[in-house]
Every structure is written in C-alpha cells, then in structure tokens.
Amino acid sequence: MAFAVGLVAGSGLVxxxxxAPAPAPAERHERIEALYAHRLLFDRRGEPMVTVGLAENARxxxxxxxxxxxxxxxxxxxFALGLPPQTTFTVTLEDARQARRRxxxxxxxxxxxxxxxxxxxxxxxxxxxxxxxxxxAGALAGARGRLFxxxxxxxxxxxxxxxxxxxxxxxxxxxxxxxxxxxxxELVTRPGGRLTAxxxxxxxxxxxxxxxxxxPDDAAPTDVRVDGRLIGHYAGELYVTVGTDGRLVVxxxxxxxxxLASVVPSETFPSAPAAALAAQAVxxxxxxxxxxxLKHRGDPFMLCNRWHCQAHGGQGRATPxxxxxxxxxxxxxLVTARGGLVDTVYHSACGGRTEAWDVAWGGEVRAGLSGxxxxxxxxxxEAYCAVSGRRNGVFRWTRTLTGAEVTQRAQRLHPVGPxxxxxxxxxxxxxxxxxxxxxxxxxxxxxxxEPAVRRLxxxxxxxxxxxxxDGPPGREAHAWRVAGAGYGHGIGLCxxxxxxxxxAGRDYPAILQHYFPGTRLESVW
Numbered sequence: 001m002a003f004a005v006g007l008v009a010g011s012g013l014v015x016x017x018x019x020a021p022a023p024a025p026a027e028r029h030e031r032i033e034a035l036y037a038h039r040l041l042f043d044r045r046g047e048p049m050v051t052v053g054l055a056e057n058a059r060x061x062x063x064x065x066x067x068x069x070x071x072x073x074x075x076x077x078x079f080a081l082g083l084p085p086q087t088t089f090t091v092t093l094e095d096a097r098q099a100r101r102r103x104x105x106x107x108x109x110x111x112x113x114x115x116x117x118x119x120x121x122x123x124x125x126x127x128x129x130x131x132x133x134x135x136x137a138g139a140l141a142g143a144r145g146r147l148f149x150x151x152x153x154x155x156x157x158x159x160x161x162x163x164x165x166x167x168x169x170x171x172x173x174x175x176x177x178x179x180x181x182x183x184x185x186e187l188v189t190r191p192g193g194r195l196t197a198x199x200x201x202x203x204x205x206x207x208x209x210x211x212x213x214x215x216p217d218d219a220a221p222t223d224v225r226v227d228g229r230l231i232g233h234y235a236g237e238l239y240v241t242v243g244t245d246g247r248l249v250v251x252x253x254x255x256x257x258x259x260l261a262s263v264v265p266s267e268t269f270p271s272a273p274a275a276a277l278a279a280q281a282v283x284x285x286x287x288x289x290x291x292x293x294l295k296h297r298g299d300p301f302m303l304c305n306r307w308h309c310q311a312h313g314g315q316g317r318a319t320p321x322x323x324x325x326x327x328x329x330x331x332x333x334l335v336t337a338r339g340g341l342v343d344t345v346y347h348s349a350c351g352g353r354t355e356a357w358d359v360a361w362g363g364e365v366r367a368g369l370s371g372x373x374x375x376x377x378x379x380x381x382e383a384y385c386a387v388s389g390r391r392n393g394v395f396r397w398t399r400t401l402t403g404a405e406v407t408q409r410a411q412r413l414h415p416v417g418p419x420x421x422x423x424x425x426x427x428x429x430x431x432x433x434x435x436x437x438x439x440x441x442x443x444x445x446x447x448x449x450e451p452a453v454r455r456l457x458x459x460x461x462x463x464x465x466x467x468x469x470d471g472p473p474g475r476e477a478h479a480w481r482v483a484g485a486g487y488g489h490g491i492g493l494c495x496x497x498x499x500x501x502x503x504a505g506r507d508y509p510a511i512l513q514h515y516f517p518g519t520r521l522e523s524v525w
Contacts, residue, residue: 031075032211035241035251035300036190038137038293046525047255047331050288052312053301054234055226058248061240062228064088066220071197073208075239081206089199091212091240091248096193099244101298103166104133104156105173106182109363111152112136118155124176130157130169135184138293150290150341156184178362180449185298191242214238221315224250232314234262241300251301252312256288257330259312265322266311267346268495273502276495277325279511282521283493284310286333286344289524329508331525334516336367342519343369346493349389350374350430351396351464351486354515359428360450360491368516371430374497376504384500385486394461394487394496401458403477407440409456413447416440418476422467432463432490441476450489462486492516 034041041049055061065087073079083089107125110118118134125132138151158169163183173179197206206212214237216222221233236254243249252259260281264270268280287310292302295309305312334342343357343366357369374383389395407419417440425446426435435448436456447456454460457480465484471477493515501511509521 031072031213031239032190032241032300035211035239036187038297038302040292043255045255047257048289048292048525049253050256050259050292050303051301052252052254052259052309053296053299053304054224054238054250054252054312055231056243056247056249056299057245058226058250060090060092060227061248061250062088062090062225063214063238064223064225065214065216066222067216067218069217069222070215071206072213072215073206075211075213079208081204087199087202089197089204091195091197093242093248094194094196096242096246097191098246099191099298100188101244102159102161102186102188103163104135104184104186105158105166105170105179106154106184107132107157107173107177107179108155109152110155111149111364114364115153118153121177122155125155125157125173128172128176130173131159132157133159133186135186135297137297150292150294152294154184156186159186174448180362181452187244187298191244191246193242193246195240195242195248197240211239211241214240224314226250232262232312233316235315243300244298249300256285257326259288260284260326261318261323262312262314263310264325265317265319266313269499270317270319270322272499274321274325275502275506275508275511276498277322278329278508279493279498279502280346280495281322281325281329282332282334282508282512283344283346285329285331286342287346289333289341290343331523332521333524334368334512334519335522336519338367340367342367342516344493344516345369345489345491346495347486347488347490348494349385349392349394349487349496350383350490350494351385351389351394351462351484352383353430353490354492354494355428355430355432355490357491360432360434360489368519369492370517371428371491372515372517374494376500383497384504385494385496386500387503388499389487389496392496395485397461397484399458399460399482399484401480401482403471403479405458406456406480407476409458410438410440410445413456414438414445415442416445417442420474420476421469422480424467430464430490433465434463457482460484462488462490464490 067085069083071081108121122132133156135154157173158166160166192210195208195212221235234252239251263284264281303309353373354371356371357366375381386395410419419440421439423437425437438445450463453463464486465482468481469477470479498511
C-alpha cells in the first residue's frame with residue numbers, strides 16, 4: 001500500500017510517492033474491525049470511549065483542523081501523515097461497494113440469564129414455520145470494581161434482503177408472539193472503497209482503502225462539513241469510512257464525558273434550571289452505557305447523533321450551565337437495587353403519567369421503569385410537566401385529520417378501502433394507545449406498537465390521545481379529531497417534568513428518584 005503526498009518544502013511544493021512496508025493484515029484492519037465489533041474501550045481516566053456517527057450518505061466530507069493533526073490511512077500508524085494547524089481538506093470516495101445486509105424482525109429481547117425463556121419462544125416461531133435466529137449484542141464491562149452487563153439476546157424472525165421483505169412475515173409472527181416490527185440488521189459483508197483526502201491549497205493527497213482516521217494532537221475541536229454544510233465542531237478523534245449504502249460516513253470517537261458536554265445542550269433546554277440539567281446529564285450518561293453494542297449493529301459506529309440514540313450537536317452548543325451539569329455529575333449513573341445498570345431513557349413531556357417499559361416495548365419488566373404519575377402534591381394533581389410543557393405546546397395538543405388522509409395512510413398498510421372506524425385494541429396503564437383496528441369498507445387491519453399508531457395518524461406527538469369521529473356511520477369519516485397529551489414515548493425521565501420539579505425546589509437526585517423509583521445514584525468512573 002502506498003499513499004501520495006505533496007510535501008511543503010520552502011516556498012514550493014514537491015510531489016512525492018511514499019511507500020510504506022505492508023503491515024500484517026490484523027494490524028492493518030484493527031481499527032476498521034473495531035468500528036464494527038462495537039467493543040467497549042476505556043481511556044486512561046477510566047471513561048468509556050464511544051463512537052458516534054455524525055453523518056451518513058455523504059458524497060464529500062470536509063474537515064478543518066485548528067491544531068496540528070495526524071491522518072492515518074486505513075487507521076494504521078504505518079501510514080501516518082502530519083498536518084499543520086489551520087488545514088482544510090476534503091475526503092471523497094471512489095470504487096465504492098455497498099454492504100450486503102439481511103433484515104430481521106425483532107420478536108423478543110432477553111438477558112443471557114433467561115435463555116430458557118428465549119428457547120421456548122423460538123420454538124413457537126419455528127413451529128409456525130418462521131425462520132429464526134439469535135443475535136447477542138451489548139457489552140460486559142467493568143468500572144471501579146463493578147461489572148456492568150448490558151448483553152442482550154435478540155430473537156429475530158422472518159429475514160429478508162430488505163425490511164419490506166422481512167415484514168411480509170409480520171402477521172404470522174404476531175400470531176405466536178409479541179413482534180412490534182422493529183428491524184434487526186445482520187451485516188453479511190462490509191462495505192468499502194478508495195478514499196482520498198485532498199487539500200489543493202497545500203498540495204497533498206492521501207489515498208486509503210476503507211478508512212481515514214483523523215487524530216488531533218490537542219483538544220481543539222474540528223469543524224466538520226458534509227456536502228458543503230457545516231454540521232458542527234467536534235472534539236476528540238474523527239474518522240471517515242464507507243457506509244452500508246456505499247456513501248461516506250463521518251464518525252467521532254471521544255470519551256463519554258466529552259460527548260455529554262455536547263449531548264446535554266442538544267437534548268434539552270440549555271436554559272433549564274441546574275437540577276434539571278444535572279438530571280439530564282445522568283440519564284444521558286446511562287444511555288451511553290446501556291445502548292453500547294445494542295444499536296447500529298451493521299454500522300461503523302455505536303450510536304448515531306439523532307433522536308434514535310442521542311443528539312450530538314458538537315462542542316459549540318455547550319454553555320457554562322450545561323458544562324457544570326456534566327461536571328457536577330461526572331461518572332454518575334442510576335443502578336437497580338441489585339446493582340444492575342438502569343436504561344435511563346427519556347422523552348420531552350409525559351402529559352401527566354409515564355409508561356412502563358414492558359407495556360410499551362415488550363420484553364421483561366425493567367427495574368425503575370414501571371411508570372409513575374407526574375402529579376405535584378398540593379396542586380390538585382397538576383403534572384410537573386404542565387407549566388413549561390403547556391407553554392411549548394407539548395402538554396396538551398389537538399390535531400384534525402381528514403377522513404381521506406387516514407384512508408390514504410391505511411391503504412399503504414392494507415387494502416381496507418375507505419376507513420369507517422378506528423378501534424383501540426391495546427392501551428397501557430397511562431392511557432397510551434398501542435394498538436388500533438382499522439375498519440374499512442372492504443377489510444379490517446390491525447396495527448400494533450407506538451410507531452405504527454403515530455404514523456397512521458400523521459406523526460402524532462404521542463399515543464396518549466382520544467379520538468373523535470365526525471361523519472355518518474358506516475361510511476368514510478369526514479374527519480378525525482385527536483385530543484392528545486405529551487410528546488414522545490413517555491418512558492423514563494420527563495424532561496419538562498424535570499424542569500417543573502427543579503422550579504419547585506427539588507434537587508437532581510430527587511428528580512431521578514421520582515421518574516426511576518427504587519434506583520440509586522452511583523459513580524462508575
């Protein structure tokens with residue numbers, strides 16, 4: 001392997017072809033293997049290192065490094081190129097090849113200690129004639145003498161080359177077990193291609209197969225542009241590689257605390273009271289640990305920077321208040337009475353009551369995630385999330401859809417004909433709707449799960465709602481009026497509720513105890 005470099009020599013440019021001795025294949029591909037293996041690494045201070053996908057499906061990635069920086073072709077120390085401060089270069093891709101993936105439907109997830117339960121569930125699906133597979137994900141990691149086991153066994157059914165093919169078996173799978181339609185991706189072959197990092201002004205090209213690693217020599221953030229658009233300023237190491245679609249992916253490797261400095265102001269209001277910001281820092285930290293190795297199994301990063309994982313808008317979003325929240329709670333997470341890590345999920349506004357994990361998402365009961373009332377004592381039952389949530393339009397809201405709109409969306413799922421009725425088939429204790437029967441003039445069709453219900457009704461803010469039909473019975477409705485409450489899935493921490501509690505004088509441990517009862521704070525690094 002060789003890479004071409006234009007070396008700055010005095011006042012002119014000297015083109016050079018530099019050949020390096022070929023390292024052993026295991027050394028050459030160590031970094032790219034690690035990106036897909038999702039192994040949990042720790043820095044010298046004992047903090048976990050996390051890879052976050054900043055952008056996908058890119059044609060070009062342009063980076064501006066403020067300080068001295070080292071580029072590693074293929075992520076290999078043998079192919080290192082030093083860059084001076086204030087260098088801008090663009091990475092492009094040629095000869096790309098897409099990944100081959102198989103899509104499965106998630107039937108159930110369980111811990112390794114419940115293998116017998118999983119085996120029985122698998123037998124039911126096999127008996128129904130469905131192809132099944134078991135996939136292990138997650139991590140077994142130690143910190144401060146504590147062992148955290150986030151490993152999960154995923155029982156998956158009905159594979160296909162696309163998610164649409166996999167979902168053809170959805171009705172049959174649901175007949176013998178809880179299947180919400182969630183996608184599990186199995187990576188069969190990795191993507192690849194030839195990457196070129198080029199700075200025309202300085203006259204250098206660096207060519208690498210599959211991966212270019214960017215390692216700043218100091219703590220100065222790097223500006224990242226994707227297809228000409230600035231997406232943020234990111235601390236830590238970065239890398240550019242090939243995504244499953246044969247386009248560029250740019251990722252960020254940094255310690256959990258560095259990432260939290262970006263995540264906290266990206267996920268909540270930076271102007272929120274200090275106690276609410278501290279609570280947000282704790283639950284976001286718990287999310288890093290709980291989700292490592294579980295999401296994006298077919299991607300070259302552990303987490304994405306969208307709502308699917310956690311927003312990571314870059315170091316430019318941080319404020320003194322959000323930084324203080326991260327520093328005050330450094331290393332703190334919530335654990336169960338038995339010492340297990342709590343998956344501290346959160347949402348914008350619960351609307352008055354949070355929901356239990358197992359009710360909304362299936363699987364086993366989760367400690368600390370049973371659902372709670374969000375009422376303030378001595379205020380006639382008004383929810384903590386009411387004040388700021390009402391001001392932001394997420395505590396109570398309404399939505400009106402025409403009958404034709406609902407029919408059009410229903411027809412994409414099943415040829416039911418004009419929709420004459422929508423019947424609730426499954427509700428949680430919080431009142432959230434998790435199942436609907438669509439009754440049409442030609443057929444009926446059932447949908448299950450929060451995402452499907454929200455999509456059918458035009459992307460509702462939540463499934464905590466009541467429906468009112470307008471129109472003659474037996475014919476397509478003129479309109480559907482939705483009266484709703486809350487924003488998001490309603491599980492775990494209610495962010496607007498945390499703000500309300502902080503304004504009422506509660507500190508962040510008390511806020512966390514309210515939303516995750518029976519848990520305790522513990523420092524893990």
